[in-house]
Amino acid sequence: MSRLDVRHIVVTPIAFPDPPLLNAAGVHEPWALRTIVEVYADGGLVGLGETYGDAAHLVLVEKAAGALIGLDAFNLNDLRSRVAAAIGVVDAPDRHGLTGASSAEKTLARVVSPFEVACLDVQGHATERPVADLLGGRIRDRVPFSAYLFYKWAAHPGAEPDEWGEALDAEGIVRQARGMIDRYGFGSIKLKGGVFHPDEEIAAIEALREAFPEHPLRLDPNCAWTPATSRRVAERTTGLLEYLEDPTEGLAGMAEVARSASMPLATNMCVIGFGDIAESVRRGSVGVVLSDHHYWGGLRASAELAAICRTFGIGVSMHSNSHLGISLAAMVHLGAAVPNLSYAADTHTPWQCGADVVAETLTFVDGSVAVPTGPGLGVALDRDALARMHADYLRCGVTERNDTGYMRSIDPAYERKRPRW
Ligand SMILES: O=C([O-])C(=O)C[C@H](O)[C@@H](O)C(=O)[O-]
Numbered sequence: 001m002s003r004l005d006v007r008h009i010v011v012t013p014i015a016f017p018d019p020p021l022l023n024a025a026g027v028h029e030p031w032a033l034r035t036i037v038e039v040y041a042d043g044g045l046v047g048l049g050e051t052y053g054d055a056a057h058l059v060l061v062e063k064a065a066g067a068l069i070g071l072d073a074f075n076l077n078d079l080r081s082r083v084a085a086a087i088g089v090v091d092a093p094d095r096h097g098l099t100g101a102s103s104a105e106k107t108l109a110r111v112v113s114p115f116e117v118a119c120l121d122v123q124g125h126a127t128e129r130p131v132a133d134l135l136g137g138r139i140r141d142r143v144p145f146s147a148y149l150f151y152k153w154a155a156h157p158g159a160e161p162d163e164w165g166e167a168l169d170a171e172g173i174v175r176q177a178r179g180m181i182d183r184y185g186f187g188s189i190k191l192k193g194g195v196f197h198p199d200e201e202i203a204a205i206e207a208l209r210e211a212f213p214e215h216p217l218r219l220d221p222n223c224a225w226t227p228a229t230s231r232r233v234a235e236r237t238t239g240l241l242e243y244l245e246d247p248t249e250g251l252a253g254m255a256e257v258a259r260s261a262s263m264p265l266a267t268n269m270c271v272i273g274f275g276d277i278a279e280s281v282r283r284g285s286v287g288v289v290l291s292d293h294h295y296w297g298g299l300r301a302s303a304e305l306a307a308i309c310r311t312f313g314i315g316v317s318m319h320s321n322s323h324l325g326i327s328l329a330a331m332v333h334l335g336a337a338v339p340n341l342s343y344a345a346d347t348h349t350p351w352q353c354g355a356d357v358v359a360e361t362l363t364f365v366d367g368s369v370a371v372p373t374g375p376g377l378g379v380a381l382d383r384d385a386l387a388r389m390h391a392d393y394l395r396c397g398v399t400e401r402n403d404t405g406y407m408r409s410i411d412p413a414y415e416r417k418r419p420r421w
């Protein structure tokens with residue numbers, strides 16, 4: 001096949017309603033932001049990508065898009081070089097810090113990612129093969145996901161309650177888990193912690209264990225605890241958790257906790273780029289890495305990460321932030337092609353409450369998504385939805401994710417602390 005040049009790229013920021021989910025940084029704002037990338041190539045082929053919608057990131061994505069006209073959609077190395085040259089050495093941190101520290105390397109990876117996914121989608125359409133085949137071929141036909149539970153308010157202040165209702169204690173969390181498992185069939189459960197005193201979150205884990213004796217459980221306080229608190233929680237949850245995610249900050253702190261914890265420690269906050277892996281292995285900081293193609297530089301980079309993890313006997317799981325159907329499809333193709341995806345992946349899909357930019361969102365059956373067999377990612381844009389969500393972006397007034405600022409607008413005494421306990 002001759003070259004397949006990129007002719008035109010459309011970058012569209014969008015917003016969709018987000019429930020008041022609580023975390024260690026504050027609370028989700030009423031709108032979550034994303035950016036949708038459409039890459040048009042020779043022969044009328046189009047590929048889709050999805051990434052963050054924060055203003056500083058959007059500027060870089062737009063800059064990168066301008067540099068990719070004329071790129072051969074099969075040359076993903078050239079894609080990375082062009083993006084690097086277009087944005088320069090720049091560090092565009094996110095405000096919430098829930099995916100760890102920022103750096104120029106991570107910023108570049110974040111900007112490359114949606115274009116890499118879109119080019120793989122183009123390649124898939126050109127070759128009439130699913131993206132999973134371009135990543136080495138599927139080794140599973142279904143990709144398992146976990147129920148991702150959040151403490152939450154019933155509603156944003158002044159708004160109507162959302163469909164998930166309130167969850168501010170163990171009883172509410174078990175109710176939420178039941179609703180999510182009834183609807184999606186998830187076979188494992190993650191609780192987003194770092195919101196209440198660790199004793200309350202341990203009580204929620206104990207209640208989940210009682211209600212769901214067979215479901216593997218995870219707890220993720222996003223570094224809200226000191227190493228000493230983390231060790232105590234690890235001891236009290238012995239036999240309850242398949243992994244404890246980011247209890248404390250940094251490779252040294254995690255290593256200190258890992259030495260006494262009976263369960264593996266997992267992370268999407270301290271091993272967040274290839275430069276972190278050697279020190280993590282040397283210190284024994286983590287037993288599981290949550291990959292995330294949105295900030296590891298795309299699907300191929302995430303597959304490389306998984307191969308490195310395999311070398312060192314580190315497990316692989318998958319992280320998610322609020323996302324829509326293009327990202328879900330990308331995660332499913334990656335999950336299909338990564339031999340050592342040892343744990344069910346995270347997803348925020350249930351929290352979208354049905355909103356999407358794709359015409360048919362991939363569906364969960366028994367907690368898993370079937371890997372699409374058609375060309376590319378296997379999802380198509382719903383152009384009416386895209387236009388509506390872009391209009392929402394323009395009118396919603398949110399230009400970056402700021403969980404702490406939003407929490408402070410409701411509770412002026414709220415302080416963001418890491419560690420808090
Ligand atoms: O696993 C994680 O750390 C996350 O998923 C981070 C997210 O940003 C989550 O805390 C959220 O959506 O509030």
Ligand SMILES: [Mg+2]
Nearest residue numbers: 220245246268
């Ligand atoms: Mg996490």
